[in-house]
Amino acid sequence: MASIDHESYYVPDSSSLAVFTAVSSGLLIGGFAAGLNGMTFGEGGSVGWTVSVVGLVLFLAALFTWFRTTIVENRAGMASAQLKHSYVLGIQWFIFSEVCFFVVFFGTLFYVRNLAGPWLGGEGTKLGDTQALWGGFQYAWPMQFTPQEIIGVNNQVPANNGIFVGAKELMHWNGIPLINTILLLTSSVTVHFAHSALKAGKKAGFNLWLAITLILGFAFVGFQALEYHEAYAELGLTLESGIYGSTFFILTGFHGFHVCMGATMLTVQWLRSMMKGDFTADDHFGFEASSWYWHFVDVVWVGLFLFVYIF
Amino acid sequence: MSEHHGPAKGIKRWLFATNHKDIGTMYLWFSFAMFFVGGFFAMVIRAELFQPGLQLVDPQFFNQMTTMHGLVMVFGAIMPAFVGLANWMIPMMIGAPDMALPRMNNLSFWLLPVAVTLLISTFFMEGGAPAFGWTFYAPLSTTYAPPSTTFFIFAVHILGASSIMGSINILATIINLRAPGMTYMKMPMFVWTWAITAFLLIAAMPVLAGAVTMMLMDIHFGTSFFSAAGGGDPVLFQHVFWFFGHPEVYIIILPAFGVISEIIPTFSRKPLFGYSSMVYATASIAFLSFIVWAHHMYTTGMPLAGELYFMYATMLIAIPTGVKVFNWIATMFGGALTFEAPMLFSVATVFLFSLGGFTGLMLAIAPIDFAYQESYFVVAHFHYTMVAGAIFSMTAAVYYWLPKWTGRMYNETLAKTQFWIAFVGFNLTFFPQHFVGLAGMPRRTPDYALQFADFNMMSSIGSFIYGFAQLFLLYIIIQTIRSGKENADEKTWEGANGLEWTLASPAPFHTFSTPPTVK
Amino acid sequence: MYLRINWLMKQTFRLAGFLLVYLSPSAWAKPGDRWEMNLSPGVTELGQEVYDLHMIILWICVAIAVVVFGIMGYVLVAHRKSSGRTPATFDESTKVEIAWTIVPTLILIAMVVPATQTMIKIYDTSEADLDIMITGYQWKWKYEYIDKEGGENFSYMSIMSTPQAQIDNLEPKGENYLLEVDEPLVIPVNKKARFLLTAADVIHAWWVPALSVKKDAIPGFVNEAWTLPTEIGTYRGQCAELCGKDHGFMPIVVNVVSEEDYAVWLASKKNASKVDLSVKSKDELMASGQSLYEKNCAACHMANGAGIPGVFPALKDSPIALGDVNEHINIVVNGTPGTAMAAYGAQLKPDVLAAIITYERNAWGNATGDSVQASDITNFNQ
Numbered sequence A: 001m002a003s004i005d006h007e008s009y010y011v012p013d014s015s016s017l018a019v020f021t022a023v024s025s026g027l028l029i030g031g032f033a034a035g036l037n038g039m040t041f042g043e044g045g046s047v048g049w050t051v052s053v054v055g056l057v058l059f060l061a062a063l064f065t066w067f068r069t070t071i072v073e074n075r076a077g078m079a080s081a082q083l084k085h086s087y088v089l090g091i092q093w094f095i096f097s098e099v100c101f102f103v104v105f106f107g108t109l110f111y112v113r114n115l116a117g118p119w120l121g122g123e124g125t126k127l128g129d130t131q132a133l134w135g136g137f138q139y140a141w142p143m144q145f146t147p148q149e150i151i152g153v154n155n156q157v158p159a160n161n162g163i164f165v166g167a168k169e170l171m172h173w174n175g176i177p178l179i180n181t182i183l184l185l186t187s188s189v190t191v192h193f194a195h196s197a198l199k200a201g202k203k204a205g206f207n208l209w210l211a212i213t214l215i216l217g218f219a220f221v222g223f224q225a226l227e228y229h230e231a232y233a234e235l236g237l238t239l240e241s242g243i244y245g246s247t248f249f250i251l252t253g254f255h256g257f258h259v260c261m262g263a264t265m266l267t268v269q270w271l272r273s274m275m276k277g278d279f280t281a282d283d284h285f286g287f288e289a290s291s292w293y294w295h296f297v298d299v300v301w302v303g304l305f306l307f308v309y310i311f
Numbered sequence B: 001m002s003e004h005h006g007p008a009k010g011i012k013r014w015l016f017a018t019n020h021k022d023i024g025t026m027y028l029w030f031s032f033a034m035f036f037v038g039g040f041f042a043m044v045i046r047a048e049l050f051q052p053g054l055q056l057v058d059p060q061f062f063n064q065m066t067t068m069h070g071l072v073m074v075f076g077a078i079m080p081a082f083v084g085l086a087n088w089m090i091p092m093m094i095g096a097p098d099m100a101l102p103r104m105n106n107l108s109f110w111l112l113p114v115a116v117t118l119l120i121s122t123f124f125m126e127g128g129a130p131a132f133g134w135t136f137y138a139p140l141s142t143t144y145a146p147p148s149t150t151f152f153i154f155a156v157h158i159l160g161a162s163s164i165m166g167s168i169n170i171l172a173t174i175i176n177l178r179a180p181g182m183t184y185m186k187m188p189m190f191v192w193t194w195a196i197t198a199f200l201l202i203a204a205m206p207v208l209a210g211a212v213t214m215m216l217m218d219i220h221f222g223t224s225f226f227s228a229a230g231g232g233d234p235v236l237f238q239h240v241f242w243f244f245g246h247p248e249v250y251i252i253i254l255p256a257f258g259v260i261s262e263i264i265p266t267f268s269r270k271p272l273f274g275y276s277s278m279v280y281a282t283a284s285i286a287f288l289s290f291i292v293w294a295h296h297m298y299t300t301g302m303p304l305a306g307e308l309y310f311m312y313a314t315m316l317i318a319i320p321t322g323v324k325v326f327n328w329i330a331t332m333f334g335g336a337l338t339f340e341a342p343m344l345f346s347v348a349t350v351f352l353f354s355l356g357g358f359t360g361l362m363l364a365i366a367p368i369d370f371a372y373q374e375s376y377f378v379v380a381h382f383h384y385t386m387v388a389g390a391i392f393s394m395t396a397a398v399y400y401w402l403p404k405w406t407g408r409m410y411n412e413t414l415a416k417t418q419f420w421i422a423f424v425g426f427n428l429t430f431f432p433q434h435f436v437g438l439a440g441m442p443r444r445t446p447d448y449a450l451q452f453a454d455f456n457m458m459s460s461i462g463s464f465i466y467g468f469a470q471l472f473l474l475y476i477i478i479q480t481i482r483s484g485k486e487n488a489d490e491k492t493w494e495g496a497n498g499l500e501w502t503l504a505s506p507a508p509f510h511t512f513s514t515p516p517t518v519k
Numbered sequence C: 001m002y003l004r005i006n007w008l009m010k011q012t013f014r015l016a017g018f019l020l021v022y023l024s025p026s027a028w029a030k031p032g033d034r035w036e037m038n039l040s041p042g043v044t045e046l047g048q049e050v051y052d053l054h055m056i057i058l059w060i061c062v063a064i065a066v067v068v069f070g071i072m073g074y075v076l077v078a079h080r081k082s083s084g085r086t087p088a089t090f091d092e093s094t095k096v097e098i099a100w101t102i103v104p105t106l107i108l109i110a111m112v113v114p115a116t117q118t119m120i121k122i123y124d125t126s127e128a129d130l131d132i133m134i135t136g137y138q139w140k141w142k143y144e145y146i147d148k149e150g151g152e153n154f155s156y157m158s159i160m161s162t163p164q165a166q167i168d169n170l171e172p173k174g175e176n177y178l179l180e181v182d183e184p185l186v187i188p189v190n191k192k193a194r195f196l197l198t199a200a201d202v203i204h205a206w207w208v209p210a211l212s213v214k215k216d217a218i219p220g221f222v223n224e225a226w227t228l229p230t231e232i233g234t235y236r237g238q239c240a241e242l243c244g245k246d247h248g249f250m251p252i253v254v255n256v257v258s259e260e261d262y263a264v265w266l267a268s269k270k271n272a273s274k275v276d277l278s279v280k281s282k283d284e285l286m287a288s289g290q291s292l293y294e295k296n297c298a299a300c301h302m303a304n305g306a307g308i309p310g311v312f313p314a315l316k317d318s319p320i321a322l323g324d325v326n327e328h329i330n331i332v333v334n335g336t337p338g339t340a341m342a343a344y345g346a347q348l349k350p351d352v353l354a355a356i357i358t359y360e361r362n363a364w365g366n367a368t369g370d371s372v373q374a375s376d377i378t379n380f381n382q
C-alpha cells in the first residue's frame, strides 16, 4: 500500500444526491408495485404506472447528476489515488454481488433438473408415490410437457397454482444462441483491445474498438429480441410454459437486462471520450469499470449457453 | 477542503449527510425506532397469547403481527443497528478520515426509510399486510398471499440494495483506509467481525433478492418456480431462502461477537485472549454458514443422505463458536474485573447466547429436530441467540461508546438497574418457551391448548417486563444526552484500548484527516 | 447408566417447573398435564429412542454448561478488581487453544453416532402393514385409506370440532380445547402404518408427538412417514407449518384401536362413504347446507357470506352466487387455479356440494330460489 497517499482523502461536502436517489427510487418502485396490483386510490383510478414513470425519470436524472458530479470532481483533481482505489474496490465487490445473484438462478436450474424433476417423475426417495398425483408424467429435460398437462389441465390438480402448458417446440442452441455467443465473445475481445489501445495512449484506436464493441453488444440485444419473438410466436415457449419456460426466461432475461446495462455504461464512456475527450492512458476508471462489467456479463453468458441451451 | 467545516445546520445536516458519524447516528436512531415498532408487534403477540382463546386480534391479523415482528426486528432493527455502529466506529478504530464512499453511505441509509415505508404501508392495504411468516414460504407467499405481497417484495429488494451498498462501503473502508501500520492482524476484533459480516452480506443479500424475484414472477407473470403443476417445487423456495437465511443469522451475531470482544478486555484490564484464533474462528463460522442451510428443512423430506450431511455440517459450527466463548472466558481469567453496565450486558451475552447455542446444537441433530421443529422450542432458541446475543450486546455497545459519542456519561445506577430488569424480564419471557415447545406447542398460532396456559402467561408477563426495560433504556439515553455528567476524559474506561479512545470526547466532527501511525 | 440420569433430569425439570408454576396465579385452575415441560416418549419404540437421544444430548449440553459457566462464574467472583488484583498480561496459549478445539470435536463425534442410527430408522418406511394417504387442505386433513389389494380406496375429511364460542371465550373451554376433530384417523395397534403426505394448497405439516411423526405435506409431492404404536389410546397433534389464517386450528386426532375394533370401524366406514343421490327438497338442502357450509367454506367466505375484503370474496350478493347455476357449480367443483379457491369436486361428495351450493344461492338475502341436487353435480362432472 506504499504507493497510496494518505494525506488527502477526499471527503465530499454534504450532498443532496443520495436523498434524491433514494426518494426517486422509492417512487419508481412503489409506483411499479401499485401498477402491478392495479391499485386504485379513491375514484382516481390507478396512478401506479404514472408515479413509476415519474420516479424513473427522476431516478435517471439523479444518477446522471451523481456521475457527472464525480467526473467533474475527478477533472478538478480532487480524487486521490486512494479514493480511486476505493472506487475500484466498490465496483469489484458490486460485480461479486451480481455473480451471487446469478448463482441463485443457476442453482434453481440445477435443482429442478437434477432433483425436483426426477422426483416428480417418480424417482428417488419419494418412491413411486408421486405418481399418485401426476400419474403418467415422465421427467425429461427440457421439460416439454408439464405434470399438469399430463393429467389434463382441466382436471382438478393437486395444487391450485395456475395453468401451465409446455412449449410446442424447444429452443435449439445452434440458431440465434450460437450467433449471440459469437457476438458476445468477440465483443469481450474488442473491449479488451480498446483497453490496450487506451493504455498505449492511442485514443483513436480506443474509440474505434469501443464503437465496434458497442455495435456487437447492441446486435446481441437485437438478436435476443428476435429470439424472444420466435419463442412466443412460433415455439409456444412462454413464461407460462412450466419450469422450462420459467428458468429459460429468468436466466436469459436477467442476462439480457445486464447486457443492456453494460452496453449503456459503455455507450456513456464512448460518448465521454468522443465528445469531451475524457480518459487518458492512466486515468480511465469509468471505462475500466464498465469493461469489467462487460466481461462479467460475457462470462455469465458462457454459463447460460452451456446449461440453458446445450446441455 | 471540507475537513475544516463543521456540520451543516438544521434538517440539511441529516438529509444531506456525508459524515460517517452523522450517518451512524441516523442509523442508530432509526434502528432504535424500528426496535420499538417490532417490539410493539411482539407485545401484541404476547398479549394475545396471555391466555387461551382469542382476546385481542383475529387470526389473520395475528399472523401479520408475527410476520412483521420478525421482518422489522431482523431487517429494520438489528441489521441497521450494527451498520450504524460500524459507521461510527470503524473509521475511528482504523484511523480513517471517514467511510470510503461517503455519499453512497448516505444513500444506503436513506433507502431504509423508503423500504420500511413500503413495508409498513401494507397494513393499510386491502387484504392486510403479509401474513406468511418472516420466512415467507411459497406457495403461501405467492398463490395464497394477499395483494400487498408485491410491496413486500419490493421493500425487500430495496433493503437488500441498502445492505449491499453499506457492506461494499465497509469493506472498501477496511481494505483501503487503514492508517499506516494498521495491518490486518492488528485491526480491532470489531473491525474484523464486520469485514467478514460485510462479505457475508454481499454474498447473501443477492440470494434473497433472487428468491423474492422468483416470487414476483410466480405471482404476476405466470411462471411456475414454486409450483409442482408446472414442474417446479415449493421446497425450492426454502432452499433459496435458507441459503440466504442461515448466513443471515451469523450476519446478525458476528458484529455482536465483535462488540463483546472489545468490551470484555476493557473491563478485564487485560488484552483479548487468542486474537488470531478469534479471527480464524470468525472466518470459519462464516464459511460454514454457507453449507448448512437445510438444517431448517429437516422435515421437508430431503433424501436421507442430505439429512445426514446437513446435520454433520451444522454441528461443526459449535467448534469455532466454542473457541470464541472460551477465548472470552480466558480473557477474563486472571484479569481485574469490574462490572459497569457494558460489562454486565457482555457477560450476560456470553452466558445467554451460549444457552441459545446449546439449544441450536440440539436442533441441529436431525432425528430430534423432528420433535422440536416448528415448536416454541425453536422460538426460544432464536430469541436466546438474537435477543440475548445481538440486542444485549448492542445495548452493551451503546453504554460503552455513548460517552465517546456524546461527551456525557450515563447514570451508572440507572443503567445497572436497567440491566437487571432486562435480564430477569428476558429469561422470564423466553425460558418457559423451551418447556411449552418440548411439550408440543406449535409456533405461529394465535391460540393454544389449555395445558400450555401457565407457561404462556409467565412468558407474557416477562415480555412486558422486558419491554419496560427498553423504555427505561430510551429514558437513560435521552437523559444522558440532555443532562448527563460531562465526560471530558478521552479514555473514559480505565482499561480501554484502541484508536477511538485517543480522540477527544465527544469525538470531533472530523477525525483523522491525516492518519495516525500505528506502532 | 443414563436412565438414572434421565430420572434425575426429569426431577430437576419438575422441580424447576414446580417453582415456576407455583408462582403463577392460574396454577390451581387448569386441568390437563400442565406440568409437562419435556418431550414425551410417546407410545412407539421410535419415540422412546428419540426421547432417549434428546435426553442424552440435553444432558451433555448441561454438563458442558456446568463446566464452562462454572469456570466463568468462578472467574467473575474471584478475579474481581475489588479483590485487589493486578491483571495478568498473558493473551495466548496454543496448548489450551488446541485442547478446547479438540475436546468439543470429540464430544460432537460421540453425539453423531446415535443420531445417525436413529435417523436411519426414521427413514425406514419399508414393510408397512397399511398405507394412508394424508392430504392437507386449508385448514383440514383428508385421510385416504389405500387398499393394497387393489380394491376401492375410501377417504374422509377431518375438521376441528371445537366450537367457535369456546375460542371466542363465550363458553367455557372443553378439556381437549383446539385438539378435537369430528372424525379422527383410526389405526390398529401394533401395526406399522405408513403415511403418504401431500397437500392440496399450501405446505402443511402433520405432527403427532405421541406417535413420533412430524413431516411436511407439500403440494405436488409425496412425503413418507411411519409409526408403530404399541398402546391403544387417543393421541393428539397439530398442523406444524404456517398455512394461513387458521393454521392454529387444524388439529389432528388419531385413535389407536385394537385390531378387531379396527376391522369393525373399517367396514362401517366403507359403507358410509356411499353417495346419496336421492332428490331432496329445498328446505332439506338448506338445512344441511348451512352446517356443511359453515364447516367447509366459512373459514374463508365467513359464516355471514361477507368474505374478507381483498383476500376472500363475498358470496353474499356475488354475481356468481346470483347468476348462472352452472357457473357456480363450476367454480366450486373446479376451483380457480392460481387462487386459494380449491377444486371442491375432489374433496366433497356430490350430495354435500349440492346442499352447500343451494345454501349459498339462498342464504344471506341471496334469493335465487334455486335448489341444486346431487345429480346436478354428477351430471356436471360428466
Ligand code: HEA
Pocket: B135, B249, B250, B252, B253, B295, B296, B314, B315, B317, B318, B319, B321, B322, B323, B325, B353, B354, B355, B356, B357, B358, B359, B360, B361, B363, B364, B365, B369, B372, B373, B374, B378, B381, B382, B385, B386, B389, B390, C061, C064, C068, C104, C105, C107, C108
Ligand atoms: C443470531 C442468530 C442465530 C445464531 C447465532 C444461531 C446459532 C445456531 N443455530 Fe439457530 N436459528 C436462528 C438464529 C440463530 N441461530 C433463527 C432465527 C432460527 C429460526 C428461523 C425460523 O424458522 O424462523 C434458527 C433455527 C435453527 C435451526 C432450525 C430449527 C428448526 O426450525 O427446526 C437449527 C437447526 O439446526 C439451528 C441451529 C443452530 C446452531 C447449531 C447454531 C450454532 O451457531 C450455535 C453454536 C454455539 C454453541 C454450541 C454454544 C457455545 C459453544 C461452546 C460453549 C462449545 C462447546 C459446545 C459443544 C461441543 C456442544 N438454528
Ligand code: HEA
Pocket: B035, B036, B037, B038, B039, B040, B042, B043, B045, B046, B066, B067, B069, B070, B071, B073, B074, B078, B132, B133, B134, B135, B379, B383, B386, B387, B390, B391, B429, B443, B444, B445, B463, B464, B465, B466, B467, B468, B470, B471
Ligand atoms: C432480532 C430479532 C428479534 C427480536 C429483538 C425479538 C424480540 C422479541 N420477540 Fe421475537 N421473533 C423474531 C425476532 C426477534 N424477536 C423472529 C425472526 C420471529 C419469527 C417470526 C415468524 O415466525 O415468522 C419472532 C417471533 C416471536 C414470537 C413467536 C410468534 C409466533 O410464533 O407466533 C414471540 C412470542 O412470544 C416473540 C416475542 C418477542 C418478544 C417479547 C421480544 C422482545 O424482546 C421485544 C422487546 C421490545 C419492546 C417491547 C419494545 C419496546 C417497548 C415498547 C414498544 C413500549 C410498549 C411496552 C409495553 C407495553 C411493555 N417473537
Ligand code: CUA
Pocket: C136, C137, C139, C203, C204, C205, C239, C240, C241, C242, C243, C244, C246, C247, C248, C250
Ligand atoms: Cu395447516 Cu398449518
Ligand SMILES: [Cu+2]
Pocket: B245, B246, B249, B293, B295, B296
Ligand atoms: Cu440456520
